[in-house]
Amino acid sequence: MEAPASSCHARSPQEVLQALETTPAGLDEIEVERRRLQFGANRIPEGRKRSLVLRFLAHFHNILIYVLLASASITALLGHWIDTGVILAVVIANAVIGFVQEGRAENALAAIRGILAPRTVVVRDDVRRTIDATELVPGDIVLLEAGDRVPADARLIEGRALRIDEAVLTGESIPVDKDASPVLIGATLAERRSMAFSGTLVVAGTAKAVVVTTGARTEIGQISGMLASVETLKTPLVQQMDVFSRWLTVFILSVAAGLLAFGVFVRQMPFADIFMIVVGLSVAAIPEGLPAVLTITLAVGVQAMAKRNAIVRRLPAIETLGSVSVICTDKTGTLTRNEMVVATLAASGGEFLVQGVGYEPEGAVLHEGVLTDAAQSPVLDEFSLCAKLCNDAALVRKGDAWCVEGDPMEGALLALSGKLPTNQPSVARTFTRTDAIPFDAAWRYMAVLSHDHANHAFIHAKGAPEAILAMCADQYTAAGETAPLEEVLWQEMMENMAAKGQRVIALATRRVDPAQTTLAVEDLDRKLTLIGLVGFIDPPRSEAVQAVAECHRAGIMVKMITGDHGTTARAIGGMIGLRNSRDVLTGADLATMSDADLAETAMHVDVFARTSPADKLRLVSALQSRGLVVAMTGDGVNDAPALKRADAGTAMGIKGSEAAKEASELVLADDNFASIAAAVREGRTVYDNIKKVISWTLPTNAGEALTVIAALLAGMTLPVSPVQILWINLVTATTLGIALAFEPTENGSMLRPPRPRNAPLLDGELLWHIILVSILFVSFVFGMFAYARAVGHPVELAQTMAVNLLVVLEIFHLFFIRNIHGTSLNWKAVRGTPAVWMAVAAVTIAQLAMTYLPPLQRVFGTTSVPLFEGVLIVLAGTAFFALLETEKQMRLTFRGRLNVGSTLSPAGLSTDR
Structure with missing residues (x-):
């Protein structure tokens, strides 16, 4: 068998x-x-699941986690238990978050x-x-x-x-x-x-x-x-952090090993002393607070997106949205309302446009742009009566919304009946259904026999236009009279409505003897009068049109992938403003294409119809092969594989299936495509803030480490002791960095093109910034230390002044980095945010305590700083800020001149005019 x-x-x-x-x-x-x-049993088999312990331990298998654990071990050896506790808390928190978020594929299968x-x-x-x-x-x-x-x-x-x-x-x-x-x-x-x-x-x-x-x-x-x-792709940020962590680890260990050998064999220093210095250097160089600050930045983004009706299921997905370069979206229920409405009525007197939203039985009827009623067009009475009587559905009001119980198209007909301005006497009669021929795919129509209390009987029929036209002998005119049937005219109107993406049915009627109580096929054949054609459409969301336009302005391509007919898909694509709604590829077309051809074609075709789950998955993979960051929106089980494969799978929260939600990184609570445009904006804000955190953290860590290296190579007394470096890391690394997580969206964020998938985390501009800030850190710290020693201050005071200057430089660096795309010398920049001033206040209080409180002086080897030296430290920070801002303005001016004569394509690539 x-x-x-x-x-x-x-x-x-x-x-x-x-x-x-x-x-x-x-x-x-x-x-x-x-x-x-x-x-076997009729069920979908469950795969083997890892134990909870193995799933949890797997989240520690990461090079940056290894570096952090090594840092914790080193700080424990140094006896700095608070720093050890902070590092271990970061590691465990990251593992717990990953453990809780894991298992999405298993949940999707369930x-x-x-x-x-x-x-x-x-x-x-x-x-x-x-x-x-x-x-x-x-x-x-x-x-x-x-x-x-x-x-x-x-x-x-x-x-x-x-x-x-x-x-x-x-x-x-x-x-x-x-x-x-x-x-x-x-x-x-x-x-x-x-x-x-x-x-x-x-x-x-x-x-x-x-x-x-x-x-x-x-x-x-x-x-x-x-x-x-389906393989779940790593987000661009996670990929970049993985690569960066590996190279950072190799670099730090190489430098540490080299300095250890230099101290032992060249400087002839005791091994214990040089080892402790190298350990302090390693801790200074390792950005152990970075994962915590990145996690907090993403968490702040979660709250911001929730206000935009976008629920985030996996933290890194927020950052991914900021780099999205193409959105593949399902049509039904995502770009459209997933509600059938009557858009057009075609009668022998012309077309009527029907307005209204959803199944609400309210809306205007226009003929040639003018409001009309049954007095002007009696045929509307016939449309209304047939739509109401030849119907098995019901409209129900639930709160403020109208819902249909039964077939959506019949619900749309009931809504139409409520919208039509008819002659009251004709619709006020109470009709009772006496007999019916139910709809069947074999004959493709439905017919009913109805009687009223005024001793009238009517047959009403609706169905496929070909089937209804074959049963009609004549047609209603605009004046409500009958005339010979013009089949060519109706055929043209059917084609015009179908070209608009509308689903078309025909309505017909016949008055019969009130004594008739049964209905047979013989009562219909060539005996009906055609009322007209009804065109249905699943209308696009008005806000989706605006969202598509906003995505285009942001350099984001929008692709519509649907299981619907090509004609319907083309019409909806034109309505929502897709750049290329003329060309439509179907699943059958995709089957004949190689992966390479599909990847090439998908770049300029925006409408894909009659697609299967495998087609959707293949399309997403094809776009990713071109280096694009793909967001996929959908609501059905058929969307789940593509949602999982996409860089930012986004499911509909109301009408979406559980499988789609579980396979996605984000869920739109309002099922509104417009929410994804808002989510992209928030994603770009989050990425900007992450970039700011990294741009603040790496230069400050490098500056601290370079200060130690320079002193060691020069054979000088360390301007900042290892324990003081640990203090700086503990107090400033997360406190000041966290403040950047709350930065608002910068102007023009949705006018910049999306960044490429392979854009490096450590690009040339950031590398130059690290070098510049590190050199300035070393210069200012050594200059302050040399000044203090030159005027006769003891080593303890010189180191205290140097460590306070380091903190002041980091604070000024924070204010500089808050505006990476514009000037920092304006009132908005100076005013800052509550988070910035809270962080600065906390660090300032902690630094004053470390400098002036005797118990902390004994722990960190500090001494009180006189007022004049304190003012000098602040002035040095101001000079540092002025140098950085001058360099930024020179760089922005130079970049602007380079951009003269060039423009940006939608994909964000520079092209000569």
Whole structure:
């Protein structure tokens, strides 16, 4: 027995039953047991999980963590237990955060498993019974009805008025009509009308189907396997910190080893003395406070993004958003409202535009741009009556929102009926449905017979335009009279509406004898009067249009990836302002492309339609291969693999599936694409602040270390003792650095192009800044120490003045680094932020205590600094700040001159005019 999973949609029901060795009466229990042993339970298997201990310990496997642990060991040997405790707290906190955030892939698989139906109705031995869905096997006969969750991938044998919501799998915005007729072998997933897929929802009708595949072999199970195999990329910041940490470790250890050899063999110093100096140097050079400050900076970003309705599930994702260069977004529910609305009515007198939001039954109806009513266009009465009576849905008001119970398109028709300005007497009658022909995919229409209390009877029908037109003998005119049917005219109007991305149905009616109480097909054939066409659309969010424009201004490309039709996708792409909405690639097109061709084509095509989960994943990977940082937004299970692969996977919080949320780094609480533009802005702010933290930390650490190295090489007394360097690290490394985490967004942050994925953390500009600040640190500290010794101050006072100058230089450096893209000499810069002044105040108080309190003087070898020397220290800090600001203005001026005659492309690349 072989299950023809790949082709059963193209085979007849009898062929599928024969291939599965089953019958409409179902399997017997012996055969069921045999197949259960062969195929296993109908569930998605869980992978092996690491123990909690191993998962926790894995977070210590990082070169920077090793450096920090070594630093803690060294400070413990020195007896500086407070510094040891701070370093260990940083290491443990980072491990705990990573441990808590880990396991997203496993949770995503669990969320997909939760979608599978818990119970299902089967036929076995020609007996109907209800069983656990996990007990299904290929060849089982299942019975489906409205409200059921499809328990496995199944081939339809029979279907009556069957409609299935497949949005969770294909992204299709409205329920799909299903029947047992075979389709083409090459049909895409969304076009396989003869199949019912596991995890999808039956919204109308009934069906009998034979199970083709179960568990991991179903379409949704294959997404689960794809999700488990997707590699989660490291964020640009994490990658850069990994590389930087390795090189920093090698550099520090090399310098320490060289100085140790120099002291022992060249200076002939006692090993214990030189070893303690080298240890102090190492601790000074290692930015042990950097991970803590980076974590706090990201945490501050989490709070800022939460206010923008973006919930962050993994801290580094915030920084990643700041470097996003392309956003791949799902259409349904992300760029659009995921609500069907009537956009156009086409009658023989022309088109009517229908306004309004969602399912709210309020909105204007315009004809040639002018408000209209039934007195001017009597045909609107007919539209209203047919939309209301030939309908099985209901509109319900929940709070301030209107919701539909039933088919979304029928809900949109009810909303239309409420919007149409009709003649009150004609709609005030109370109608009762007497009989109906329910919708069925075989005949593609629905018809009802209704009576009112005024002894009138009407037939109303709606359905596919081709089916309704074939049953019409005439049409309504603009004046409400009848005229011969003009099929060519209606065909043109259908094509025009379809070109706008609208789904089109036709409405028709007929007055019958009030004595008639039954409805048959014979009552319809060539006897109806065509009312007109109704065009539906899932409208774009108005704020999404603005968000797309803002992304374009920021140099960010926007790609729309959807499972919907190409025509619909093209229309929506044009509405939301995509740069290239003309060219549309489908999943079938992608299948013929190599990875290299796809990567090239994806750079200039913005609309991708009829895509499968594998297509979405492949597109994200193709864009990443071009060095782009990719954000992916989506809400369905079908989006989960691509969300996990993306650099910044972003799920919808309200309508998004749990699988999509668990596979993502961010969740939009309001399901609004506009929120991702706001999140990108916050991400850029966070990256700027991280850059400021790094630009402040590395030069100050390098300056401290270079001061020790210069003194050792020159054979001089250390201007700052090792224990004083530890004090500086303890007091300033996190306190002043943390203040930079609260810096507000700088002007023009969304007008700068995104930075490249491979942009180095330690670029030429930062390297020059480190060198400049280090030289200035050494010069000022040695100058202050030499001055103190020259005027006769003892070594203790000279070192105290030097260590206070180091702290003052770091404070002035903080004010300088707060404005890396503009001048620091303005009122806004001087005013600072509460966090900056709190940090400066805390450091100042601590430094005064270390300098003037006797207990701390004994611990750190300091002595009181006279007033004149104190003023001199502050003046030296001012001179240091002035030198840095002068250099920055010269550099910015020179850069501006270089940029004259060049411009920036959307990708951020400089191009000559």
